[in-house]
Amino acid sequence: MVRKGTHKPVVKTPDIRTVAALAKVSIATVSRTINNSPAVSERLTKRVWQAIEQLDYLPNPHARSLVSGRSRIFGIIVENITNPFFPELIQSFEEIAVAHGYEILVSSSNSDPTVLATCVRRMLERKVEGVAVLSFGAEEPVLDQLVHRDIPMVLAEFRLDDPKVSTILLDYSTGIHEAIHHLLGLGHRRIAFLAGPHKLHSAITRENDFRTAMQDEGLPTQKKWIIECDHTLKGGVAGFAQLQALSARPSAIVCSNDMTAIGVLRAAYMEGLRVPDDISVIGLDDIDFAEFTLPPLTTIRLSRADLARSAFEALRQQVEDPANPKMLREFLVSTSLVVRGSTAAPAAGI
Amino acid sequence: MVRKGTHKPVVKTPDIRTVAALAKVSIATVSRTINNSPAVSERLTKRVWQAIEQLDYLPNPHARSLVSGRSRIFGIIVENITNPFFPELIQSFEEIAVAHGYEILVSSSNSDPTVLATCVRRMLERKVEGVAVLSFGAEEPVLDQLVHRDIPMVLAEFRLDDPKVSTILLDYSTGIHEAIHHLLGLGHRRIAFLAGPHKLHSAITRENDFRTAMQDEGLPTQKKWIIECDHTLKGGVAGFAQLQALSARPSAIVCSNDMTAIGVLRAAYMEGLRVPDDISVIGLDDIDFAEFTLPPLTTIRLSRADLARSAFEALRQQVEDPANPKMLREFLVSTSLVVRGSTAAPAAGI
């Protein structure tokens, strides 16, 4: 007997015909069965599933997508997967998507219109059924591509007047008010804000909400105490340095995100300042890390899970129930203060 | 004139026929053109591309995949996307993949065989052409699914005797030796090791390499000074507490990864111990954060970019050039020490 060089028997992967033959039904019945059509009798359903299991059959997604016109893929565009906020967001989104039978295509825009254009192209090329744009950037023009092709979208903090586009509004205001209130209660009145890059919607909204909150509490905001940083650790270090260079310094710093705040913690330490004794620091996001900084970071929590849920739900509705007149086109995600160790009463005499 | 409710004209998305018609060629020529077949004359090539651009045509990937049998998707399974090491790895892998026209499917195993099984299923269902298993886990049995279906794979730190499976070996030894040497040079002799969970290959290899390095340097390893943690911040805190509970304590701690080390930094601070004056700490990975801890973390760098490159290359070879007799089936990624601020000479008298 002649043995071939390979020890794996060459068996063609089973297709719908193989299953049909084994179950002694037509391929239509197999198709109906795997799509849970109620029109198949119990007897045949059982026989088909048995054949499917016996053969370890998996339907070919490309054939399915080709004929159904549905890819069951959602795209998610984040700003930067390297910022811990986003992996946590992606994970939540993915879990929900997979539970609903969708796969996801992840892409980082890096807040760069050119890169975003590439992301959008990838999404288009792979025929995603919807895109969650959670990059918080102000690069809407690039998204026209998606609008033109009638791809459902959900945007964070930006409205687009198109029936296929939903919006998630983030209520930073509540959390920021709580933060200011908290600082006020501790005795602070000199509060600075390290903002995010103005090219981000989120950064601008947060900054505005800070100003409003300060005003509401009757506190003056000093121009020099609102500094544009870039939402990175380095940016926080730099922002803190700018504040330190001032003759009149704040006793507390609210940061536009946790990364900035962690940068501040670091810079303060290097300067020999103790947090919270010498200066109080508040972040925003409440990334997993926030609990483990030195000291643990007081921060405004923005639930990634809520955000992911809203984003997925927005897309799901658009795709699965587009005609529903009472479809939600606007979602709201709230924030709230989490008090940890980076805030305390200002040192006496300040 | 009657106006319809929608203002968007209903134009069917262009397909290969539309392009062919506009360019006045057959669909075969269009197909050849978009696949860069050299058999098309310059004249027609130009005409076809012009039509493609004019129509903003994108080939349907499902049709392509269906007929070609190739999905141009690679899967990547990581341990936990929430550990900063992995997003950095994913990003590198994605960049390379996209540059080569591949899309990627990301999945986290959470070091749980059940979850891994789900990941593998998703990969199979979506017909990925290869899978990079960079979860460092010891759940190989689950991977049989992939092996049986002849899906090319690349594994980190594990060999599987199958022609379709490549391996990436990580040379921790070099970096760990450098670390021990560095500590020795500073005057340390009492060195502890906070290991990773033994269910991870990486953790076991790292621990063994630590033991070997200590032995090579003629240093004794104490059983109580090698503690199994879990590669998380919390785990580092707990591990440090165990060390502190001992009557004989180490003057330096080497950690199996940076997260553990950062946890130690945190715990030491809470205990009132100063790093590096009272105790030296070394991490492993060199995640972006490491530069921004307090103090900046001395750590053993493991290049995510190198790892990603090797993983992609392994898969690419298997898929695009499987018959090549001199295909590399084994890759090596090296490590090296990065000295920052968390190591110093031990306090006098210890």
Added chain:
DNA sequence: GTGAAAGCGCTAACAA
């Protein structure tokens, strides 16, 4: 060098 036509594996319309 170019085109006609078969068919990839599936869904859905229509028949029975």
Added chain:
DNA sequence: TTGTTAGCGCTTTCAC
């Protein structure tokens, strides 16, 4: 309830 069949949009022989 079940089966037959016509494509979905593309690649790839095979002729010319």
